[in-house]
Amino acid sequence: MTDAGPTSRERYRAQVRAEIKQHAWEQIAAAGVPALSLNAIAKQLGMSGPALYRYFASRDELITALIRDAYRSIADTVRAAYDDGADLAGLAHVIRDWARGDPQRYFLIYGTPVPGYHAPDDTTAISFEVMSVLIEACGALGEGGSATPFDAHLDDHRAWAGGHPAPPAVLHRALSFWTRLHGVLSLELAGHFAGMLFDPDPLIDEEIAGLTPDGRG
Template sequence: MAANTATPRERYRTQVRAEIKQHAWEQIATTGASALSLNAIAKQMGMSGPALYRYYASRDELITELIRDAYRSLADTIQAAAASGADLRALAYTLRAWALEDPQRYLLIYGTPVPGYHAPDDITLISGETMAVLLDASAALPGERPATPFDAHLEEHRHWAAGNPAPATVLHRALSFWTRVHGVLSLELAGHFTGMGFDPAQLFAAELDDLLNSPPNWTTS
């Protein structure tokens, strides 16, 4: 085991930053990310506002850290599942389990954007790691799907695939998976199915069946 070379001051700083993030998550669960207040967190921790700003210089810096942690956690989870042999269906359930484990974490990155906040480029790269796994899993599906006009559009607009050489039909598969899975999850976690009387887990399974088994999405032959 590698020795911890951090100084006591560095360890204390890491500990305080982690505590600040925990308070931030609690505040987000209560009031939402757009109302996140460093001064309120400082008060909870018995610190002055200026003292807390030595750890996070701004609200956006703290939000960036939370978003980066969330995307990193998701990417690591999806990559680990894929490395264990998960196919696209299993990856969908991995994503759902991750989302249900901490809905506020999921909604921070896939819910309503925080007004006035702009994520740095490195977060886009981390989120792209998850899409790369989904693209590979989509490419591994058997059978072919007839090309559509949108596929032709994707041939000219594929920068989001980060150089993945998959044909446009595979890009379309991955996008269909991504949008429909997140659509169901976002509605469920935001409470929009409450009172409708059906089991969201059953809807999620039905959507996967439709995506993976039924034309015109793609067919097995």
């Protein structure tokens, strides 16, 4: 027996949900997440508020869908790049390209938390997929360097890495990579380099070069 695929009603529902999410991204780009309004989206789509709530029961449910899509996008992008042979430096540029391609999407998951909103566990699980790839890439560099007190701390605190069994030194390098990359990315995407009259590309290259098997910056 073959799979009949989605029904016309299911396809229509998926299409409307996609349109709602697109309008939500446009609202976020214009005024930020706090200004997100389901009623405003309903008016743009020519439907009533109650009709829209059949597709997303609440504002938080819509935000969750956007966050889930964003994490899924970066997780798939990073995994595909790594499977295609990208090393740690290559992954840094892949993440930067992804972030620059849609800054609002980047800031939704890596920027200031949405007030009063708590993401469900499944979104955290997808974020662990990204970190897992980075830990693999860091592990490919070897452990390197001498052990630090923070290494010992990370050996007992692995929740941020989804409990990955990598050696503490590898976890340390992955965490350093993550924090340093996002630090410079957040400044760049927020426009803080614009008036400083220098190209941030070499800065990012230097940040990544500091995360070598001989040390962690």
